[in-house]
Amino acid sequence: MAVTDEDIAFVYDLFSDIPGLTHRKMMGGLSLYSEGQIFAILSSEGTVYVKAESALAEALHDEGSVIFEMTRKDGSIASMGYWTLPESALDDPEAAAEWGRRAIDAQR
Numbered sequence: 001m002a003v004t005d006e007d008i009a010f011v012y013d014l015f016s017d018i019p020g021l022t023h024r025k026m027m028g029g030l031s032l033y034s035e036g037q038i039f040a041i042l043s044s045e046g047t048v049y050v051k052a053e054s055a056l057a058e059a060l061h062d063e064g065s066v067i068f069e070m071t072r073k074d075g076s077i078a079s080m081g082y083w084t085l086p087e088s089a090l091d092d093p094e095a096a097a098e099w100g101r102r103a104i105d106a107q108r
Contacts, residue, residue, distance in 0.1 A: 003046070011032060018097055021034060050103040067079050067083050
């Protein structure tokens with residue numbers, strides 16, 4: 001399943017306060033960028049993930065977020081460093097943008 005135009009419109013609305021928001025389609029999903037820096041992805045299933053490590057990953061975990069994992073051909077699991085956007089932020093663009101900004105700032 002690939003993302004639809006409606007999915008793209010949804011994430012643009014959700015992250016409308018993120019400066020220089022752009023996207024690239026990849027593997028049926030989207031990568032989301034702020035002024036050229038990736039900070040989030042939208043999976044082909046429609047799940048929004050933000051890039052996070054260390055303290056930000058812990059904060060997302062505390063909010064009930066789960067890490068994005070892929071199963072490799074050999075059956076092993078690879079963690080990708082992206083965490084689901086907290087449920088409470090999925091219908092709150094202000095909260096979503098705050099998580100997005102935190103993901104961007106953590107990479108600087």
